[in-house]
Amino acid sequence: MSKKSLAQMLKQARPFLYLVLQQFGYAGMSIISKFALNQGMSQHVLVVYRHAIAAVVTAPFAIVLERKTRPKMTSSVFAKIMLLALLEPVMDQNLYYTGMKFTTATFATAMCNVLPAFALIMAWICRLEKVNIRKLPSQAKLLGTVVTVGGAMFMTLYNGPMLNLPWTNGSTHHPESVIAANNQVSVKGALMITAGCVCWSSFIILQAITLKSYPAELSLTAWMCSMGAVQGSVVALALEWGKPAAWSINSGSMILAALYSGIFRSGFAYYIQGLVMKEKGPVFVSAFNPVGLVIVAILSSFILSEIMYLGRVIGAIIITVGLYMVLWGKSKDQRGSESSEKVLASSLATTEETMIEMNETVKIPNQELVVTIMEPKEDQDSNQLDEPNIT
Structure with missing residues (x-):
């Protein structure tokens, strides 16, 4: 294999690798944050700390690396950043x-797998994604989205027999048993996470729109994290009013949760998401979200000793099949658009060449026509001048 073909292969695989790494970051954040929340950390304060850390980390890179390419900030772009x-x-x-707080890390991640469906609908409404139900790629995207969400729901709602894994044999405590004992709390947590997914889908679509007018991924990430820390501080002060202890960090897990989620989940993830989104679109980015559920389920089994059930394994397989269908449809759409652009470019080039040839062909007869018109006129003038001499 030549170096050129290897470089081309790595270039094509880069968006996939970026998003898989992003999902590993999400999975780690879910587990670490759940551990910190269980120790009493305020979720509202965690939001402020993580985005303040993300802003401090990303701002210097944005200032240095994008100083020559950063577009001018306008009121319209700033309004979009505030909304983001x-x-x-x-x-x-x-x-x-x-x-x-009312569920487990696996349950929370599973509920977020409605994101691809929300993102596909919103992208289609905003005309960021083409959906033609008569074409096979669009059918694959739609069916793959349904299969992916269905796999996530199956993984959430159906447990099945317990799998006796070596690293969970000694664990008798299972957080989901507490949730099952209190259905009302479980529904409350599920509704909150679903509402958050709607906001997340809207964020992905708006980020794709904003990058068209402000194509500076690092600078946009730094701005979003900075404004997020400011707005989050207002919300945290209002909800934690009179509770100064909520702002204190009492354990290493709380520090780790703020640092990890700030650097990897906000700073790194927003930047990677913007890079891939400019090339592949928002639906491609959101389609990888169910991968995080599989990673969380596996890591939670090791780290938090959550019991693994057969339903989770089957759900993970269904999610993988659905994700493959979405990616196949997206790849066919992209190839179709690239071939259409090539056909359009070649037709324009052919038309231009034809016009040039026509202009050259038209110029020659015109010159001959001028000569033939002028010659009789000269003969006529000479005849008129010669007539007096003959007489």
Whole structure:
């Protein structure tokens, strides 16, 4: 294999690798944050700390690396940034963390797998995604989205027989048994997480729109995290009023949750998401979200000793099949658009060449026509001048 073909292969695989790494970051954040919340950390304060850390980390890179390419900030772009900060850092994460307090890390991640369906609908409404129900790629995207969400719901609602894994044999405590004992709390947590997913889907679509007028991923990430920290502080002060102890960090897990989620979940993830979104679109980005559920289920089994059930394994397989269908449909759409652009470019080039040839062909007869018209005129003038001499 030549170096050129290897480089081309790596370039094509880069968006997939980026998003898989992003999902590993999400999975780690869910487990670490759940551990910190169980120790009494305020979810509203965690939102503020993580985005303040993300802003401090990403701002220097944005200032240095994008100083020559950063577009001018306008009032329209700034308004979009403020709305982005409200949708994801403030609304989505406060709802998500609050819902996670009433559930488990696996359950919270599973509920977020409605994101691809929401994102596909919103992208289609905003004309960021083409859906033609008569074409096979669009059918694959729609069916794959349904299968992916169905697999996530199956993984959430159906347990099946327990799998006796070596690393969970000694565990008798299972957080989901507490949830099952209190249905009302479980429904409350599920509704909060679902509402957060709607905000998250809106954030992804608006980020794709904003990048068209402000194509600076690092700078946009730094702005979103900064404004998210400011807006989140207002929300945290209002909800934790009179509770100064809520702002204190009493354990290493709380520090780790703020640092990890700030650097990887906000700073790194927003930037990677913007890079891939410019090339592949918002639906492609959201389609990888169910991968996080599989990662969380596996890691939770090791780290938190959550019991693994057969239903989770079957759900993970269904999610993988649905994700493959979505990615196949997206790849066919992208190839179709690239071939259409090539056909259009070649037709324009052919038309231009034809016009040039026609102009050259038309110029020659015109010159001959001028000569033939002028010659009789000269003969006529000469005849008129010669007539007096003959007489």
